[in-house]
Amino acid sequence: xxxxxxxxxxxxxxxxxxxxxxxxxxxxxxxxxxxxxxxxxxxxxxxxxxxxxxxxxxxxxxxxxxxxxxxxxxxxxxxxxxxxxxxxxxxxxxxxxxxxxxxxxxxxxxxxxxxxxxxxxxxxxxxxxxxxxxxxxxxxxxxxxxxxxxxxxxxxxxxxxxxxxxxxxxxxxxxxxxxxxxxxxxxxxxxxxxxxxxxxxxxxxxxxxxxxxxxxxxxxx
Amino acid sequence: xxxxxxxxxxxxxxxxxxxxxxxxxxxxxxxxxxxxxxxxxxxxxxxxxxxxxxxxxxxxxxxxxxxxxxxxxxxxxxxxxxxxxxxxxxxxxxxxxxxxxxxxxxxxxxxxxxxxxxxxxxxxxxxxxxxxxxxxxxxxxxxxxxxxxxxxxxxxxxxxxxxxxxxxxxxxxxxxxxxxxxxxxxxxxxxxxxxxxxxxxxxxxxxxxxxxxxxxxxxxx
DNA sequence: TAGATTGTTAATCGATTAACAATC
DNA sequence: TAGATTGTTAATCGATTAACAATC
Numbered sequence: 001x002x003x004x005x006x007x008x009x010x011x012x013x014x015x016x017x018x019x020x021x022x023x024x025x026x027x028x029x030x031x032x033x034x035x036x037x038x039x040x041x042x043x044x045x046x047x048x049x050x051x052x053x054x055x056x057x058x059x060x061x062x063x064x065x066x067x068x069x070x071x072x073x074x075x076x077x078x079x080x081x082x083x084x085x086x087x088x089x090x091x092x093x094x095x096x097x098x099x100x101x102x103x104x105x106x107x108x109x110x111x112x113x114x115x116x117x118x119x120x121x122x123x124x125x126x127x128x129x130x131x132x133x134x135x136x137x138x139x140x141x142x143x144x145x146x147x148x149x150x151x152x153x154x155x156x157x158x159x160x161x162x163x164x165x166x167x168x169x170x171x172x173x174x175x176x177x178x179x180x181x182x183x184x185x186x187x188x189x190x191x192x193x194x195x196x197x198x199x200x201x202x203x204x205x206x207x208x209x210x211x212x213x214x215x216x217x218x219x220x221x
Numbered sequence: 222x223x224x225x226x227x228x229x230x231x232x233x234x235x236x237x238x239x240x241x242x243x244x245x246x247x248x249x250x251x252x253x254x255x256x257x258x259x260x261x262x263x264x265x266x267x268x269x270x271x272x273x274x275x276x277x278x279x280x281x282x283x284x285x286x287x288x289x290x291x292x293x294x295x296x297x298x299x300x301x302x303x304x305x306x307x308x309x310x311x312x313x314x315x316x317x318x319x320x321x322x323x324x325x326x327x328x329x330x331x332x333x334x335x336x337x338x339x340x341x342x343x344x345x346x347x348x349x350x351x352x353x354x355x356x357x358x359x360x361x362x363x364x365x366x367x368x369x370x371x372x373x374x375x376x377x378x379x380x381x382x383x384x385x386x387x388x389x390x391x392x393x394x395x396x397x398x399x400x401x402x403x404x405x406x407x408x409x410x411x412x413x414x415x416x417x418x419x420x421x422x423x424x425x426x427x428x429x430x431x432x433x434x435x436x437x438x439x440x441x442x
Numbered sequence: 443t444a445g446a447t448t449g450t451t452a453a454t455c456g457a458t459t460a461a462c463a464a465t466c
Numbered sequence: 467t468a469g470a471t472t473g474t475t476a477a478t479c480g481a482t483t484a485a486c487a488a489t490c
Binding site: 006011012014015016018019040041042077078079080084086092093094096097098100101104105108109147148150171172173174176178180182186188190192194195196197198199200201202203204205206 | 227232233235236237239240261262263298299300301305307313314315317318319321322325326329330368369371392393394395397399401403407409411413415416417418419420421422423424425426427
């Protein structure tokens with residue numbers, strides 16, 4: 001596999017390729033072209049070819065890509081050949097919802113522990129996981145070789161949780177709290193705050209409609 | 222307000238500015254510089270100034286930005302001056318979790334209806350919303366002037382839900398299902414599938430650690 | 443006046459797309 | 467051989483950053 005600086009945009013697309021390829025495999029499709037992929041994933045075929053070519057020559061001219069082989073390669077690139085252990089802090093509604101995604105994450109990742117700082121939540125069962133107190137985080141992270149942390153606590157607690165994860169040796173964090181976390185350079189953080197996504201959608205609403213429906217939007221007194 | 226092509230990257234940052242500015246306002250901070258904002262939000266101050274300057278001259282040289290004024294302006298740009306109505310389809314764990322975010326969305330948006338296609342869910346109470354059957358979607362969307370739809374159903378149902386939203390006149394969709402939706406050009410879709418984010422994090426894991434712990438990762442047979 | 447900070451231009455950097463020779 | 471499709475180069479497009487005159 002070649003080594004060079006890979007752009008973030010490319011890395012963000014790899015899981016999307018992987019997801020669709022897995023679907024193709026289930027449907028017993030053996031081969032796929034960048035054309036097909038582009039159509040399905042709303043991407044330019046040239047971009048897909050270029051993305052994949054960063055990591056090696058995975059296709060065959062005139063034929064396309066072998067689905068099974070490409071899946072294997074992408075999992076290798078993403079370091080998903082061994083299942084990665086994940087821990088989650090914040091056993092609220094969102095945390096509980098995400099804890100149920102193990103079946104979807106399949107062989108790639110597994111949420112192995114759930115923590116919460118607040119007594120009413122501790123000891124509660126979510127799926128087959130018992131909510132643990134924050135005091136056990138460091139030990140559990142080390143014992144299970146947890147490498148990624150998910151944060152689903154309120155904004156004002158998120159930085160503390162991030163610190164705890166970093167201290168425990170977690171290498172990456174997926175942050176659902178609406179706040180920008182400060183972490184050392186060697187720790188990667190992805191923001192997953194859905195309210196940001198939702199509010200930005202408003203920009204694209206059709207302005208024409210604004211005052212269309214009569215009486216729906218009276219002047220402010 | 223100037224008119225010109227605004228990049229998606231800029232629009233994605235506006236809600237992040239808005240969020241922090243709102244926090245500043247609650248703390249009764251009156252003025253903020255691009256320097257301050259950049260430090261807090263991990264962005265280049267020049268970028269912040271440029272982002273804002275696309276829409277007008279909101280700051281004062283030598284002083285910075287008036288917090289209240291900038292909030293007002295950003296809400297205007299994002300068309301959040303009137304509360305926007307949102308509907309959600311999929312009353313599973315994730316859907317229920319998101320339905321509870323109204324307090325956080327404040328004056329900006331409001332989830333006004335929740336739908337599900339499956340009888341056991343229908344009639345269920347989530348907060349003060351009753352889960353409605355899909356048959357009522359179109360009418361409810363029109364009655365409440367719902368402009369944004371949220372999809373939290375399994376992947377295989379997501380396209381149907383998107384179609385229903387589009388038919389009902391929804392202008393934008395936030396899609397949590399792990400699938401790429403096909404919609405007409407005038408409808409905006411943002412992907413919010415967290416498994417994609419999570420898997421892409423794996424790429425940034427520290428390779429050095431891979432075979433560090435002895436015996437943890439035996440060779441395949 | 444001196445210091446701070448904007449708005450904006452120019453320079454740089456990065457990502458996407460088009461085009462096509464190579465080849466299955 | 468003819469058609470399809472990759473891998474890759476070059477061209478284009480878009481986003482970020484540096485630098486600084488204007489000015490509070």
